[in-house]
Amino acid sequence: MKKSTFFISFFSFLFLITSCSDVYKFTLEHKKQATLNENIKVTLKEKEDKPVTKVQFFVNGKEITSTGNSTSIATKELGVGKHQISALVFYPEKTKKENSFIEVLADKAPVVYDFKIVNEYPHDKKAYTQGLEYYNGFLYETTGRRGQSTLRKVDIKTGKVLQKIDLDKKYFGEGMTIFKNKIYWLTWQAKKGFVYNLDTFEQEKEFAYNKSKEGWGFTNNGKDLIKSDGTHKIWFLNPETLKEEKSIQVYTNKYAIKDLNELELINGKIYANKYQQNAIVIIDPATGIVDGIANLKSLKKEMEKTQKLVPQDEVLNGIAFDTENNRLFVTGKNWSKLFEIELIKKQ
Template sequence: MNKFLLLALTALCSVAACNREKSGDSSNKSLNFSAIESGTLVNKGDSVSLRLNLPTDVSFDSITYLLNDKPYITAKDSDAIWLKTDSLGMGSQLITANVFKEGQMESANTNIVVVPSQLPEQYSFSVVNTYPHDAHAYTQGLEYRDGFLYESTGQRGQSTLRKVELKTGKVVKKIDLPSKYFGEGMTIVGDKIVQLTWEEGVGLVYDKNSFEKVSEFPYQASKEGWGLCFDGQRLIKSDGTNRLYFLNKDNYKEEGFIEVYNNKGAVDKLNELEYIDGKIYANVYYSDVIVVIDPHSGAVEAEINLIGLLPQKDVTEDTNVLNGIAYDQEGKHLYVTGKNWDKLFEIKLLGR
């Protein structure tokens, strides 16, 4: 190699190394958490050790720790602090450390994901009764009242709202939705039926007896309509994520939400919903599982495995997924079906 070129390259490398060293000094002193790693799953009830990675030659006046942007604790040293999770909800919790020195502040963030400490209970089933179901009904929502099923069906241009005799499967009242709507979940609130649409961003409200449409309402933070149920005080709406939104029963405004988690993490694709004895039952789309959810914490308390419910001999090329939960509150009967299933089943849960 030409000696002049070698000298030039050596000088260039020396300058680059110097620059890296200077920039390295800054980056090595950047503030971050050494514990806990962002995204770590933490069982509800556990305490979590939090420690900042502070350069040894940096002094400071105080450290203020925030939990979800609210003050949690202020420290005067860099010792680890303990975060209690007993009172936290399910899901991601943002942790911020603000380090103060002579009126200046530097911040670092991390997060934990709180999940239930207990594994969900596992339920199987037995079939109590089998009833006919319209194999052309793409079931999206299902409710039971006084011997009848109220059903919302989907598919663009084929969506309906219908009243069906339980024992015969006969449709005694039906309206077709405008072709622009893809029908989704529905529930009954007093003398009204509330039905969701999928991507159209609007819910439809009908008179329960006449099926005459009386109003509609727009979605807010929840962009899609999937499942819907009523707990006696609020509507509960799913949108295909792991969030369940609470809606005012009178004006349909969203007034909060919970996030649904099991011990492994978020449970999304929550579909058709039913409120049963203080718990939310939810179909999980593309599965044969119904999850039982605590409406206060969002924890999945149980899973109902319905694999094999529809006999293989009754499965056709049009048969779609399990979807549809209805409950007879007075008689304590639980009914389930699926999209384009030719049967509706009354089942008894085993293992409870």
């Protein structure tokens, strides 16, 4: 009986050794964070240096060239942001996929801007501003909160609301933009937006968000509709199909910039309010790199001289630009003033 037990244990031990020797454990070795324009080496490693038959490498699902168990990634071709790295490993009678990520930062620090107030105009303090746009001499504005969301045409000098419609009470209105005589208006969490006639404010159609989960800010570049969703991503929509076709990730040389809210395209750059930070981020739409940051915290303090603001709620939100006269306007949620400001580079 003891002899039989010995042989069973011995053969179990041999089986365990053999089984363990067949187990392959892979890792992808590379820098986890890189600066744009760096070339990053990626190597597939097996824990015990067991041989493999073949390795195929992929970045964001697209195969790239490799030599043996290694490859080199040119971050310039990726752009800033997080990117998936994958290796498909072929080894005796098996295949396995290993995944990893690399985060690419901008290769330059953003320019910091201060500001000066050029003019002040009255603004409806009951307007929970979500979208703002200057068009043909008037301000167009959307406001938020369920049961309070409106689309407005406003006289800029007096703040008088000249035309207004209410959004269905079940929706929380967000940003808007005017494109080819149509108004495009987002909702927050309903995953849909609406299209209106510019002159009559009559709703003509609606559209669904096909990739992003929420709607925050909206603008356009004359070709694409450009949308923020509260993350560090900005989406580009086809104005014919209203589908989100591509996105950029917004990064400085240190980190991703999330909570991107109201948007405005100014001189080829995307200006975005950073929610609850009372700041404007200036973004290169081709790369996602943050070219500049305007600190407008003292503008909030200026407002608080005449109006008590609810902390973390009645914050800066709303950017409009008069291209013809080079005027930049900003306001905030429930602010009683609209400011014309000029951004000034800090020395």
